[in-house]
Amino acid sequence: MTFRLNAVLWILVLTSYLLPSYSSRLGERELPRLSADAIRTLVTTPDPVKNIDPNNAQSHLTKILIPRAPGTENNTFVRNYIISTMKNLKWHVDLDEFDGDTPAGPRHFVNVIATKDPEASRRVILSAHFDSKYFPTAPDNQFVGATDSAAPCAMMLDLAEALDPLLDDRKQRMDNGFVEDEEVADTTLQLIFFDGEEAFAVWTDTDSIYGARHLAETWATTYVQPNQKRKLVSAETYLSGIEHLILLDLLGAPDPSIRSFFLDTAWLFDALKSSEQRLGDSGAFTYGDSQSMAKENWKTWLRPRTNNVVNYGFIGDDHVPFLKRGVDILHLIAEPFPRVWHKLSDNADALDIPTMRRWNLMLRVFMAEYLHLQPPSSNKERDSHTIKRIESEL
Numbered sequence: 602m603t604f605r606l607n608a609v610l611w612i613l614v615l616t617s618y619l620l621p622s623y624s625s626r627l628g629e630r631e632l633p634r635l636s637a638d639a640i641r642t643l644v645t646t647p648d649p650v651k652n653i654d655p656n657n658a659q660s661h662l663t664k665i666l667i668p669r670a671p672g673t674e675n676n677t678f679v680r681n682y683i684i685s686t687m688k689n690l691k692w693h694v695d696l697d698e699f700d701g702d703t704p705a706g707p708r709h710f711v712n713v714i715a716t717k718d719p720e721a722s723r724r725v726i727l728s729a730h731f732d733s734k735y736f737p738t739a740p741d742n743q744f745v746g747a748t749d750s751a752a753p754c755a756m757m758l759d760l761a762e763a764l765d766p767l768l769d770d771r772k773q774r775m776d777n778g779f780v781e782d783e784e785v786a787d788t789t790l791q792l793i794f795f796d797g798e799e800a801f802a803v804w805t806d807t808d809s810i811y812g813a814r815h816l817a818e819t820w821a822t823t824y825v826q827p828n829q830k831r832k833l834v835s836a837e838t839y840l841s842g843i844e845h846l847i848l849l850d851l852l853g854a855p856d857p858s859i860r861s862f863f864l865d866t867a868w869l870f871d872a873l874k875s876s877e878q879r880l881g882d883s884g885a886f887t888y889g890d891s892q893s894m895a896k897e898n899w900k901t902w903l904r905p906r907t908n909n910v911v912n913y914g915f916i917g918d919d920h921v922p923f924l925k926r927g928v929d930i931l932h933l934i935a936e937p938f939p940r941v942w943h944k945l946s947d948n949a950d951a952l953d954i955p956t957m958r959r960w961n962l963m964l965r966v967f968m969a970e971y972l973h974l975q976p977p978s979s980n981k982e983r984d985s986h987t988i989k990r991i992e993s994e995l
Contacts, residue, residue, distance in 0.1 A: 627785070627844060629868040632970040634875075637883065638978030643763065643969060644885050644962045652759040653752065653853075653957040655949035661686065662755035662957075666745050666949060670735040671797045671811070672708040679731055680711055683794050686758055687715035690765050692792075697816050704802035705735060712812040713794040715761070717768050721789035722825075723842050725971060727760065727964075729753035729849040730798030730812070730919055734943060747947050748939050750798075752853030756960050757792050763965050764790065767974040785973050788844055795919045810919050817922035843928050845869060848920045850934040851942065852960060855893075855953040857935035860904040862915045863924075866931045867906055869971075873931075874903045876966040885962055891955040 635643065652661045664682045669675045687694050697712035713731070716724065731754050733746035745751065768790065775786055797811030820840040845866065851857075861870035880886060884896035892898055915921070920930045941947040969976060 627788075632872050633973055634879075635966060635970060635976065636978055639976040640879070640883070640885070640966055642978060643965050643976040644880070647759075647762055649759065649763075649958045649961040649965075650888075650954060652762065653755045653961065654954060655747075655952060660755070661758040662751060662952075665731065665751040665754050666747060668743055668745055669731065669733045670742075670799075671710055671732050676732060676796070680713060680794075680796070683713050683715075683731060683754070683758070687713075687761065687792070690761055692717055692761065692765075693719040697812070697819060699815050701797070701811050701815070703811070704808055705737065708797070708801075708811075710797040710812050710815070712796050712816050714816075715792045715794075716789060717765070717791070718772070718789040721787050723785075723788040723844050724791040725788060725844045725968075726791045726793055726846045727757055727849070727968070728793040728795060728846060728919060729757060730795040732796050732799055732812075734799040735801050740945065744943070744945055745948050747941075747949055747951050748851050748853045748935070749942065749947055750850050750852070752952055752957055753849035754794060756849065756852070756957065756964060757794070759961050760964050760968060761790075761792060763961075764968060764972070764974060767969060767976055768972070771972070771974055785971075788972065790968065790972060798919050804917065809917065810921065813919035814922045817926060821926055840923075840926060840928065843923070845929045845931060846920055846923050847931045847933065848918060850918055850932075851938055852933065852935060853952045853957050854935065854939040854941070855956050857902050857939075857956070858904060858937065859902050859933055860936060861906050862932050863930055865929050869929075869931050870903065870906065872970065873933075873963065873967045874901065876970065877901060877903060877963050880959075880962055880966060886955070886959050888955040888958055894955045894959065 651657060654660045655662055655666060657663060661682075665679050667675050667679065669679045684694050684696075692715045695714040695716070697714060698709070700707055700709050702708075729750045731750070733751075734744055734749070736742045736744055793816070795810070795812040795816070798809070798813065800808045802808055817840065821838055823839045825837050825839055825842065861867050878901070881899040881901075882896070886894040886899050887896060888894050893900075915924070915932065916934060916936065918932060918934065920928075920932055924930050939947070939951065941951040
């Protein structure tokens with residue numbers, strides 16, 4: 602990743618008239634709020650630290666936190682780890698493979714797309730890039746990109762594990778005729794792990810976001826065939842089924858500052874802020890000796906929003922090819938960038954466990970409310986849900 606403000610690309614209201622109309626079909630809406638009991642269950646099960654702990658050799662983060670530039674054996678190792686993790690959860694995994702020319706020569710790129718329900722007509726996407734920046738010589742070629750973006754990828758895998766049984770429960774309720782969440786009944790969760798986000802030389806339109814550019818173009822020209830589950834009235838592209846694309850980047854270091862870039866998703870940014878506020882005020886962020894996360898001390902990471910008539914502009918990243926095609930974007934990136942950006946010091950020492958744990962909690966509550974999921978409000982109720990799900994599978 603380079604400093605991608607591109608002289609701060611101001612996007613005027615006129616932009617909305619120049620882009621295809623692929624934006625969210627459901628639009629701005631109130632998200633149902635989880636009960637305090639449901640939140641308590643969601644933020645403790647599974648353990649929100651085990652997957653992002655760099656001191657745990659079996660954590661998702663540890664498996665990803667290696668040099669992994671595109672086309673290398675380490676890149677393949679990390680990709681295969683992500684694939685196996687998602688397949689173990691029984692998610693559908695697609696690979697978007699292609700070859701591309703780079704300033705460092707030809708490279709093979711592979712985007713990983715994991716979908717809970719591939720038959721759903723709509724998806725909300727959570728995404729990050731899993732490659733690390735390419736450096737040709739030692740010692741820089743040992744760059745591991747902890748915040749950029751090993752930690753975000755580990756957070757995504759944690760979210761999949763946390764929400765998977767709740768998505769199964771929602772499907773079972775719908776199959777049994779209980780469609781209390783009809784508004785989002787046909788919206789599934791999709792995770793995209795982009796390859797080739799980083800520039801090989803200097804960030805340009807052609808030397809950057811290789812995977813995102815390829816996938817956006819592919820989906821914009823791939824048409825979905827109607828079937829019984831897909832409620833399509835006419836031919837549509839796979840791109841048009843995206844409700845929102847949420848992109849994580851440069852996260853995991855303490856005290857990030859996050860802002861809302863796009864008016865179309867300002868309400869979604871506010872929903873995330875609501876999740877953060879309720880969790881913080883409940884004391885859920887409290888962890889170990891970290892006084893900054895204590896109930897009486899925590900501070901918001903999400904900047905106050907103003908009702909400007911134009912968008913703020915954006916930072917170049919994997920979302921741009923989708924943005925240009927009219928997809929609604931929520932870009933969660935630390936700005937200013939972490940001080941370790943593109944330095945060898947962007948390693949495990951740059952990461953803060955209380956910060957990453959807090960991101961896990963925020964994403965769990967935020968995405969559960971977006972998808973109208975219903976976490977059990979007690980361990981007893983959770984056990985009851987688990988028994989019912991096992992019985993239904995027998």
